[in-house]
Every structure is written in structure tokens, then in C-alpha cells.
Amino acid sequence: MIDKIKEYIAEVESFSSKSKEEIETFRIKFSGKKGIINDFFAEFKNVANDQKKDFGQAINALKIATEAKVVALKEKAEANEEEKGVYGDLTRPAAAIPLGARHPISLVKNRIIEIFSRIGFNVSEGPEIEDDWHNFSALNLPEYHPARDMQDTFFIQTDPDILLRTHTSSVQVRYMEENKPPIRTISPGRVYRNEAISARSHCFFHQVEGLYIDKDVSFADLKQTLQYFTTEMFGKSKIRLRPSYFPFTEPSAEVDVYWGLETETDYKMTKGTGWLEIMGCGMVDPNVLKNCNIDPEEYSGFAFGMGIDRIALLLYGITDIRMLSENDTRFLEQFKATL
Structure with a gap:
């Protein structure tokens, strides 16, 4: 009987699995209520008195080996699951990098x-x-x-x-x-x-x-x-140039584009005039050229x-x-x- 226990100890030590289901099946086989270890404990009363000590030590060795193996395998399986959860299946194509947005x-x-x-x-x-x-x-x-x-x-x-x-x-x-x-x-x-x-x-x-x-x-x-620019940029072709002053141009002007008064927003932006100032301009002053x-x-x-x-x-x-x-x-x- 002791030789049989030693065979089971060898089986426990050689067992390996990454599957939680297989590990649980292994645990039930050895440590369950109807498992191998309980069966050996049930046989303890039938063992001769001079063999009880060795028989008991063998059963305890099997129990300790089984518990240690189950704990080790479960920790390894959980670590593998955590790594898979973080990185996913490393054999799959990488996820597309999300596109940013231009300012x-x-x-x-x-x-x-x-x-x-x-x-x-x-x-x-x-x-x-x-x-x-x-x-x-x-x-x-x-x-x-x-x-x-x-x-x-x-x-x-x-x-x-x-x-x-x-x-x-x-x-x-x-x-x-x-x-x-x-x-x-x-x-x-x-x-x-x-x-x-x-x-x-x-x-x-x-x-x-x-x-x-x-x-x-x-x-x-x-x-x-400027008329070409406002048409291409805003879709507005109507502009006006108002006399202004800039030290580096002469004559100088402010440029307004006719935005219209189609919406309430247009009224607010143009203060009810329909015209919107967009830039300054002028002829380059001769002093600047010099x-x-x-x-x-x-x-x-x-x-x-x-x-x-x-x-x-x-x-x-x-x-x-x-x-x-x-x-x-x-x-x-x-x-x-x-x-």
C-alpha cells in the first residue's frame, strides 16, 4: 500500500497543466471528498499497527505534495491569464493606431x-x-x-x-x-x-x-x-478697402469682406453691417525698399x-x-x- 502511495506522489510531482479546468480536475482526483487521499485515510484503520506510522507519513507526504502542486499550478495559470489580458493574443495583428487631429x-x-x-x-x-x-x-x-x-x-x-x-x-x-x-x-x-x-x-x-x-x-x-483669396478662402467675392495707416505701406487700407446677414450669427459677427474686417494691406513704402x-x-x-x-x-x-x-x-x- 505504501508503494502505491509513492506511485501517486510521483504522479503528483510530474503533473503539469496551464488549464484551470485540468488543475481543478487534478485537485478533485486527489483532494476531493471522494478523492485518493481520503480513500487512503479511510484504509488507515485496516493497516497493521507496526505499519501505521510509515503509512501515515506516506499519506501526509502525498497530501502535502498535492496541495503544493495545486497552488503552484493555479498561480502560474493566473499569471498567464493576466499577461494575456494585458497584451492580448500576441500572434494577432496589432490594433490600428488612433489618428490624431490637426490643430x-x-x-x-x-x-x-x-x-x-x-x-x-x-x-x-x-x-x-x-x-x-x-x-x-x-x-x-x-x-x-x-x-x-x-x-x-x-x-x-x-x-x-x-x-x-x-x-x-x-x-x-x-x-x-x-x-x-x-x-x-x-x-x-x-x-x-x-x-x-x-x-x-x-x-x-x-x-x-x-x-x-x-x-x-x-x-x-x-x-x-485679395479678391481671389477671399473667394477661395471664404466663398465670398465682395470686398471693400478702407483707407488706413501702416508705417511700412503707402497708401494703406483695411480689407473687409461682405459676409452677409443671413443668420443671427452673421448679425453678431458683423454688428449688423454684413461687413467683416479680415486684414490690412497697402503698397510697400519706398523707404522700406531702400x-x-x-x-x-x-x-x-x-x-x-x-x-x-x-x-x-x-x-x-x-x-x-x-x-x-x-x-x-x-x-x-x-x-x-x-x-
């Missing part, structure tokens, strides 16, 4: 670039940390010029000649210094002004400015270019500039400019359909 600023900027690229405008970029010459002086804004107050500037404290650019016109200056006419370029980028942050304004925002310089460029060329080593007697040109943020607010019905820089994924997820 509305990027959507509008890319759309503007696309529209102007059709008529030969390239894209130029420049540093956001700029010097006084490129941001002000070369643009007909010498030191102490009162028009500098139109742009509340962030100066670098350690060097008053270095600042955060207040417009991307500085990029146009650099481009004119490095390239000869004909020039046809747009300059998108982030700019900085010391303004109070609110639903309508921010201390940093995005602009895109355009520049065209060649022989015999006229104000009519400027108007036709500062960039371009002969104003031979060449003329026009420039324009608009806020990308403002157009994004307009096109997507966003009511608070701060939402564009808060990186709220719930807000950004709305633009997945416009990739």
Missing part, C-alpha cells in the same frame, strides 16, 4: 498656403526672437517713432535691441535682403504682443503676411489678389497681413481664442474630420 491653426495656415501657392507665392520663415532693425527700423519705424506704440512689444531685458517679433513683416525684410525681385512670398508664423489675455485677444497669436515686388506692380494688382537695397525707382510692390487665429475663430465658430492654446484634447478631437 485648427494648422488647418487654416495650410489652407492659406495652398491658396497662395496656386498663384506663385512661396513660403518664407524667420526667427521669432528678432532684432530692432528687422522688426522696426527697416520697416520705416525708426527709434522713438510714435507708431511703435501700436505694437506693445516684449523686449529682452538683457539687450534692448532684441525682442520677440511683433509681426512676420520681419521675415519679409530678411527675404528682401537675401533675394532680388521679382519676389512673391508669404510668411506665416507666431508673433508676440504684450496684450491682456481674454476671449478676444492673447499675448501670442499667428499671422501670415504676403509680399509681392516686381516692376509695374499696382494697387489694382493688390485688389485682384532699406532692403531694392531700387524704388525700378520696382514697386504690395504687402498684406492677416491673423490666422481670427480666421480660425471665424471659420469654425470658436468663441474663445484661449481655446486654441489650451491643448484640450476634447476640443482638438472635433477637427478629426478636417484632416
Whole structure:
């Protein structure tokens, strides 16, 4: 009988399985109420007295081996299930990576670039940390010029000649210094002004400015270019130009597009007039051309500039400019359909 118990101990020690069902069947076979171990305990009274000690020790050894094997196999099976739950079936194809959403600023900027690229405008970029010459002086804004107050500037404290650019016109200056006419370029980028942050304004925002310089460029060329842009961008072809002042253009104008009064939102946006201001423009001042080593007697040109943020607010019905820089994924997820 003791030899039979030893055979069962060997069977227990050799048993292995990753299935919880098989492990439970094994446990019931040996440790259940009608299992092998209980049967041996029931036979204990029939064992000769001189063999009871060895018989009892053998049964206990079988019981201990069975319990230890069941515990070990169950822990291993649970660990395998947990790993499978975390990683899934590693032989299956990986799940598709969820698509992100382009930022509305990027959507509008890319759309503007696309529209102007059709008529030969390239894209130029420049540093956001700029010097006084490129941001002000070369643009007909010498030191102490009162028009500098139109742009509340962030100066670098350690060097008053270095600042955060207040417009991307500085990029146009650099481009004119490095390239000869004909020039046809747009300059998108982030700019900085010391303004109070609110639903309508921010201390940093995005602009895109355009520049065209060649022989015999006229104000009519400027108007036709802007009319083409508003038609392609907004589907609105009716524009008007109101006289304005910018130090680097002469004459200068503000550009309004007729948005219409079809909805209550149109009334609110246009204050009941139907007209919406979208950008400033003008003919490049001859002094600016001279500062960039371009002969104003031979060449003329026009420039324009608009806020990308403002157009994004307009096109997507966003009511608070701060939402564009808060990186709220719930807000950004709305633009997945416009990739």
C-alpha cells in the first residue's frame, strides 16, 4: 500500500497543466471528498499497527505534495491569464493606431498656403526672437517713432535691441535682403504682443503676411489678389478697402469682406453691417525698399497681413481664442474630420 502511495506522489510531482479546468480536475482526483487521499485515510484503520506510522507519513507526504502542486499550478495559470489580458493574443495583428487631429491653426495656415501657392507665392520663415532693425527700423519705424506704440512689444531685458517679433513683416525684410525681385512670398508664423489675455485677444497669436515686388506692380494688382483669396478662402467675392495707416505701406487700407446677414450669427459677427474686417494691406513704402537695397525707382510692390487665429475663430465658430492654446484634447478631437 505504501508503494502505491509513492506511485501517486510521483504522479503528483510530474503533473503539469496551464488549464484551470485540468488543475481543478487534478485537485478533485486527489483532494476531493471522494478523492485518493481520503480513500487512503479511510484504509488507515485496516493497516497493521507496526505499519501505521510509515503509512501515515506516506499519506501526509502525498497530501502535502498535492496541495503544493495545486497552488503552484493555479498561480502560474493566473499569471498567464493576466499577461494575456494585458497584451492580448500576441500572434494577432496589432490594433490600428488612433489618428490624431490637426490643430485648427494648422488647418487654416495650410489652407492659406495652398491658396497662395496656386498663384506663385512661396513660403518664407524667420526667427521669432528678432532684432530692432528687422522688426522696426527697416520697416520705416525708426527709434522713438510714435507708431511703435501700436505694437506693445516684449523686449529682452538683457539687450534692448532684441525682442520677440511683433509681426512676420520681419521675415519679409530678411527675404528682401537675401533675394532680388521679382519676389512673391508669404510668411506665416507666431508673433508676440504684450496684450491682456481674454476671449478676444492673447499675448501670442499667428499671422501670415504676403509680399509681392516686381516692376509695374499696382494697387489694382493688390485688389485682384485679395479678391481671389477671399473667394477661395471664404466663398465670398465682395470686398471693400478702407483707407488706413501702416508705417511700412503707402497708401494703406483695411480689407473687409461682405459676409452677409443671413443668420443671427452673421448679425453678431458683423454688428449688423454684413461687413467683416479680415486684414490690412497697402503698397510697400519706398523707404522700406531702400532699406532692403531694392531700387524704388525700378520696382514697386504690395504687402498684406492677416491673423490666422481670427480666421480660425471665424471659420469654425470658436468663441474663445484661449481655446486654441489650451491643448484640450476634447476640443482638438472635433477637427478629426478636417484632416
